[in-house]
Amino acid sequence: MSMIAAFYGGKSILITGATGFMGKVLMEKLLRTSPDLKVIYILVRPKAGQTLQQRVFQILNSKLFEKVKEVCPHVHEKIRAISADLNQNDLAISKEDMQELLSCTNIVFHCAATVRFDEALRHAVQLNVTATQQLLLMASQMPKLEAFIHISTAFSNCNLKHIDEVIYPCPVEPKKIIDSLEWLDDAIIDEITPKLIGDRPNTYTYTKALGEMVVQQESENINIAIIRPSIVGATWQEPFPGWVDNLNGPSGIIIAAGKGFLRAIRATPMAVADLVPVDTVVNLTLAVGWYTAVHRPKSTLVYHCTSGSLNPCNWGRMGLQVLASFEKIPFERAFRRPNADFTTNNFTTHYWNAISHRVPAIVYDFYLRLTGRKPRMTKLMNRLLRTVSMLEYFINRSWEWSTYNTEMLMSELTPEDQRVFNFDVRQLNWMEYIENYVLGVKKYLLKEDMAGIPEAKQHLKRLRNIHYLFNTVLFLIAWRLLIARSQIARNVWFFIVSFCYKFLSYFRASSTLKV
Ligand SMILES: CCCCCCCCCCCCCCCCCC(=O)SCCNC(=O)CCNC(=O)[C@H](O)C(C)(C)COP(=O)(O)OP(=O)(O)OC[C@H]1O[C@@H](n2cnc3c(N)ncnc32)[C@H](O)[C@@H]1OP(=O)(O)O
Ligand SMILES: NC(=O)C1=CN([C@@H]2O[C@H](COP(=O)(O)OP(=O)(O)OC[C@H]3O[C@@H](n4cnc5c(N)ncnc54)[C@H](OP(=O)(O)O)[C@@H]3O)[C@@H](O)[C@H]2O)C=CC1
Incomplete structure (x- = not known):
């Protein structure tokens, strides 16, 4: 019997960001391995014309949750959606709901964040810093709380080359930033943003670092741990390989390359592609929840969930494998044949952008105009190149993350837990993983039918x-x-x-x- 699975039995668990990529996989694994847990509270906001109930219904009825229903047929009864908006200072939780959360919660997994790289500082701080502070305040009033797990990112200190499992201070205190954002107007905030973020590439990594400082400063009397995943990719094994449901990280690039829109990229082939499958991150998260609650470490432990030091793969190798996978699993109606030229040079980047990206888009738009249709390729290409330019920082550098705490935790697990909650990336076969990733992108993101593969090859x-x-x-x-x-x-x-x-x-x- 898995000790970790047994630990979550009978527990009331609060998850923020449960409607996100990682949150869904976390919820799925919890329900599948600990179907006797008491309840999972999820903080949800209405979105895109859907009420929270509709959103939850849609998630629980998706393919991701098919296996869960075999072990936990009344899965809907285990989930209690609570209306909340982390953009609001009081999180917009009703009094009754707040009362219930404060009195019942045993474990908190805080996954919600804005992961947009170019988020306005005010909004990024609100979500990644102030909301974290609010949740910690709530946590401090939960008498039954056993552990609070905060999901950060391995890139919160990407301005450093070697990163240890410690919380690094930022030059300006989070409290001062929060206070000043209250009275500064947006134009001034935009002006000071580059100075504040310093040598970090974007507001996302900066505010995630501030979020960690808040955790350190406001976690007195709370049993807390931080998890820092690197680039989170499709599932490796569970509940099935290749599941992915958003365009973040490599997924969008795989689509752009597979459809033949993106044919060259400014990337360093030898730089380490530090990807981790989402189910690996979730397994570590659940193991950390158990360890933090049961062993109650004296200080806040940080766990790196990265692959580079244990099982490195570089962007060059990954790119080749992605291209090789397109041979077997081509995407439908490609614009051009998939190809990926890696370049590190400014001149060649501009050259490829002009020749391989902009010119074909202009020619295609000209053709659309001639045939009486609305041109759209140039606009799409401009957005894609903008997106790629934002990812460039991460694909032209390598980082070293120490993984002592993660390895220590692995050694604390029983063989059964090491199997059920496997987060050992050394066992990952990159070639197989990438092929499944491409397959998953085709099936779950593009929603293409496998029966269409012969036509796509033609x-x-x-x-x-x-x-x-x-x-x-x-x-x-x-x-x-x-x-x-x-x-x-x-x-x-x-x-x-x-x-x-x-x-x-x-x-x-x-x-x-x-x-
Ligand atoms: C063959 C070679 C292959 C080799 C593999 C190479 C892979 C390289 C991947 C490198 C990943 C590095 C990530 C580092 C992550 C750090 C880890 C984290 O903690 S952070 C967690 C990770 N966080 C992130 O990854 C966030 C990254 N994303 C962002 O920050 C924003 O989307 C944005 C600022 C880039 C664009 O904003 P904005 O223009 O206002 O508008 P929208 O947001 O609405 O999207 C506009 C259009 O772009 C589309 N699209 C979106 N994303 C991608 C994508 N990744 N890609 C492509 N396309 C993408 C989107 O569908 C839409 O299309 P359409 O509707 O017009 O047709
Ligand atoms: N994906 C990655 O590559 C990596 C992610 N991380 C971290 O992992 C965590 C989860 O990321 P991931 O799942 O990929 O991100 P997603 O963007 O998929 O999910 C973000 C979640 O936060 C919720 N959220 C955002 N704004 C609000 C709000 N105002 N009120 C309530 N909920 C809100 C979203 O809800 P809604 O559905 O309503 O928008 C969603 O559930 C984040 O903390 C991120 O920083 C770390 C490293 C890499």
């Missing part, structure tokens, strides 16, 4: 032939123009033609002699 063949034909025509036109303008080109051309003629005459003569 389409890629047609694109290849068009590509060859286009290049040949282009070459002939260029050569014709060159011959018209340059004596040297003409001489070379006459030399080639006379050489071919002589060769053919010789070949014909020798074959006549043989006969």
Whole structure:
């Protein structure tokens, strides 16, 4: 029997960000391995015209939760959705709900965040710092609380090269930032943002670092731990391989490359691609919840959930495997044939962006106009290139994250727990994982049918032939123009033609002699 699974039995668990990528997998694993847990409270806001009940219903009826229903048929009864908005200072939780949360909660998993890199500082601070502070305040009033697990990111200190499992201070105190944002207007905030974030690339990593400082400063009397995952990718094993449901991190890039929109990228092939599967992060999170509650470490422990030091894979290898997977699992109606040229040079980046991205988009839009349709490719391409430019920081550098606490925790688990809550990335076979990732993107993100693969392969063949034909025509036109303008080109051309003629005459003569 798994000690961790047994630990969560009968518990009341609060999850923030349960409607997000990681939150859903966390909820699924909890319900599947500990179906006798008492209740999972989830803080949800109405969104995109859906009430919270509709949102929860949709999640629980998705493919991700199919296995859960086998062990926990009344899964809906285990989930209690609480209306909340982390953008509001009081989190917009009703008095009755707050009362229930304060009196019943045993464990808190705080996953909610804004993960947008370019979020306005005011909003990023509100969600990633102030909301964390509010939750800690709530936690301090929970008499039954056993552990509070805060999900941060391994990139919260990406301004450092070597990162230990400790909380690093930021130059300006989070409290001062929160206070000043209350009275500064947006224009001034935009102006001071670059100065505040300093050598970090964006407001996301900066506010996640501030969030950690808040955890450190306001966790007195709370049993707390921080988990820092690196780049979270599709599921590795559970509940099934390749599940993914948003475009963040590599998933959007895989689509853009597979559909042939993105054909070159500024990336360092030798830089470490520090991906971790989402189920690995969730297994570690649940193990940390158990360890923090049962062993009650004296200080706040930070756990790195990274792959680079234990089982490194670089972007070059990953890119090649992604391309190889497209051969087997092509996406439907690709714009161009998938290809990925990695470049680290400014000039070649601009060159590829012009030749491989903007020109085909302009040509295609011209074609759409000619055929009476609305042009859209240039706009799409501009947004894609903007997105890629924001990811560049992370694909051109390598970091070293120490993993002592994570390894210590692994050694504390029973063999059964090591199996059920496996977070040992050394066992990950990258090639297999990436192929499943591409398959998952096709199935769960693009919602494409596997039966369409032969047609998709045919389409890629047609694109290849068009590509060859286009290049040949282009070459002939260029050569014709060159011959018209340059004596040297003409001489070379006459030399080639006379050489071919002589060769053919010789070949014909020798074959006549043989006969
Ligand atoms: C073959 C080679 C392959 C090799 C693999 C290479 C993989 C490289 C991947 C590197 C990942 C590095 C990530 C580092 C993560 C740090 C970890 C974390 O803690 S943080 C956790 C991770 N956090 C993140 O990853 C957040 C990254 N994303 C953002 O911050 C924002 O989306 C934005 C600022 C980039 C664009 O904002 P904005 O323009 O206002 O608007 P929207 O947001 O509404 O989206 C606009 C359009 O872009 C689309 N799209 C969105 N995302 C991606 C994507 N990743 N990609 C592509 N496309 C993407 C989106 O669908 C939409 O399309 P459409 O509707 O127009 O058709
Ligand atoms: N994905 C990654 O690569 C990595 C993620 N992380 C961290 O992991 C955690 C989870 O990330 P992930 O699941 O990928 O992110 P998602 O963007 O998928 O999910 C974010 C969650 O936060 C919720 N949320 C956002 N704003 C509010 C709000 N105002 N009120 C209530 N809830 C809100 C979202 O709810 P809603 O559905 O309503 O928008 C959603 O449930 C985050 O803390 C992130 O920093 C760390 C490293 C890498």
